[in-house]
Amino acid sequence: MSSTFSMVASHSRRTEGEDKIFAANSAAQSAAKTIGPDRVVNASVGALLDDDGSLSVLPTVIELLKNLPAEEYAAYAPIGGLPGFLEAAKKAAFGDFVPNGYIEAVATPGGSGAIRHAIWNYSEMGDAVLTSDWYWGPYKTIAEEHGRKIETYTFFDERDCFHLSSFQRKVHELLQRQNALVILLNSPAHNPTGYSLTMEEWNAVFDCLKAEAANKEKRIILFSDIAYIDFAGNPKESRAFMKLFGNLPENILTIVAFSMSKGYTLYGMRCGAMICISSRKEAAEEFKTVNQFSNRGVWSNGTRPAMTVLTKIFSDPQLLEQIEKERQVLQTLLTERAESFIQEAKRVNLKICPYKAGFFITIPCKYPDAVVAELQKEYIFTVPLGKGIRFAVCSVSKDKCTLVPQKIAAVINKLENL
């Protein structure tokens, strides 16, 4: 048998390669063991940590989860999700900004599962899926796992605003080549840059999509990834754009990906939902049917105890209020860290992507892998991206956030002026 003999199918030949995020995290953790956590800056993983490096949790959520009756851990949830959870997920996602239209929801394991179903069920094999040039790496993994590819538009224009004309051009170009287009748009508090589209920018996005939708042969699926919405500043204002998902042409479908990972600090429980909005009842019903089928055809059903927790939270206003208070503490922590980083970056002339909120700050640079490697020598662990490096302010204390920009600037200057 030849040494290149492979057991897997032709489409599944993957080159080994550790996930860059988890690899950086492993390296940081072993450094912390060797030289002590105080001297290590672990800005790799996208989870909110306390200043002492332990995971930040919402105590009320954990208490709810620990005190369920035995059956709630043990029993299967229905394939599409517990009905009460699906209603709660809609409330958690939209807040006061429920769009006009037919709305249906299906439970998924976090936002990832929702991305998988959206790509698989709404694009054809070989299609391009559109996102911005700064994007969360697993978008590509999910697309490639399913025989699709990612194409990108330029996220920022020269004024560091949403690059509308690049978006328009790319949407138009892809809809010349294919009849269906899935667009992954992560806002507010975009991973990795921290950008949030303004209402004007959202309006412009939909003007563009409506113009394209005039061709009734085309199907446009806007996938709104709101993974970080609960850490995107004022929880009301940050949701206002979702009102725009209503009253759209029938050949535009919007899918909102709700996740309990960040907003409820239940990363490890793998619970979320995909929620569609359509002006056409049949399209919403089809969404429910097709994605429930996919649930049964991929992972069967979701984690019931997490669903029950969200159901409880949204049936008790006091509980919800308590959790919002606890979350506000974390939001403040996060904002202070980001502000410290940004202020210091300004002082040392370190250019960063336009940050408005969220877990990450991104620094554009020419040689991301080299910069990341060089920073590791100083025990600063970041994640290399295609055109820059990602710094997780969510997991680094304010003090360290103040110390780091100068070091990053020095490394970038050195490498770019060799």
Next chain:
Amino acid sequence: MSSTFSMVASHSRRTEGEDKIFAANSAAQSAAKTIGPDRVVNASVGALLDDDGSLSVLPTVIELLKNLPAEEYAAYAPIGGLPGFLEAAKKAAFGDFVPNGYIEAVATPGGSGAIRHAIWNYSEMGDAVLTSDWYWGPYKTIAEEHGRKIETYTFFDERDCFHLSSFQRKVHELLQRQNALVILLNSPAHNPTGYSLTMEEWNAVFDCLKAEAANKEKRIILFSDIAYIDFAGNPKESRAFMKLFGNLPENILTIVAFSMSKGYTLYGMRCGAMICISSRKEAAEEFKTVNQFSNRGVWSNGTRPAMTVLTKIFSDPQLLEQIEKERQVLQTLLTERAESFIQEAKRVNLKICPYKAGFFITIPCKYPDAVVAELQKEYIFTVPLGKGIRFAVCSVSKDKCTLVPQKIAAVINKLENL
């Protein structure tokens, strides 16, 4: 826009249709509300229930789950699964019968996720996946979700034993048509029949596969679904066949699907693992790489708290012993119910498929949907299969198990002699 206009991709058009298992369960539950649970026989869902209709749980497992530190619920697990969990899963799966070979494991959401990855990564688009003519319906859903189809061999011969020649013929036929063949084999305590292959039958299966594997162009993937192994009688004897997964030709790969759903009564937590055995190191490493990639590309990672629970169980012999004792109580309950059903079936001349152990008994009949509908009129809720009906002894008290066979026999006789 025409009324047949669909938003989804061409391969994702699904006809609506509630899952038959969950549909029967819903009907049973509303009947119980109307006329009282005592008069209802809900033999639809595959979960072990106490005689009073509540879900049977292993108290020690639930206690472990409820008492984890907050971080264990909140934190992400690594993409491939917690290393300690993967080791524990191997121990839980193989017991004393670790096969010789290179063994690698990847965490998945229950057995379903393992089936998905095996089908997607080890067969080509359009391929047939082989299983027996009696099979768990979602095998078909998972295959169809991914553009594959299920083909079947006849499970039982005229002596009610494993139909070796049908298996051989079908394996050979498919390997004429395609270079890779995924075979889904659910034993011991097969769902839906309760059959377990004997050691002789397992040996014959591998003799057949080895003969086919003489053609080195062919790749054979035996997927061993052991979902019910902890309720398959003596836990040692029931695992002996896995020793046969070692020392196989390099173009046979065995994948064992371990699940915490039944054996640890954590159905709702969605935690399992796929474990491969290969005589070739590279094939095992490829398995790890490819299925980790698929994890990231489908659902990202698994439920950490369930993984931690299994890790704890297998690092503490006393804990394991305690759980095995609790499980034995449930095993006894199940065996008594099945024996009552079988005894009474014999008395009233109701033909059933050869049952050895497990959650279900299957009754072959000509008009399954009509039989199921007719039985519902008598408040007996079962699941229609292609060539019979499935009765979940796991969820029906011993008394009811004794009463039911006569009624089923009467309905079948009536319908088949119309």
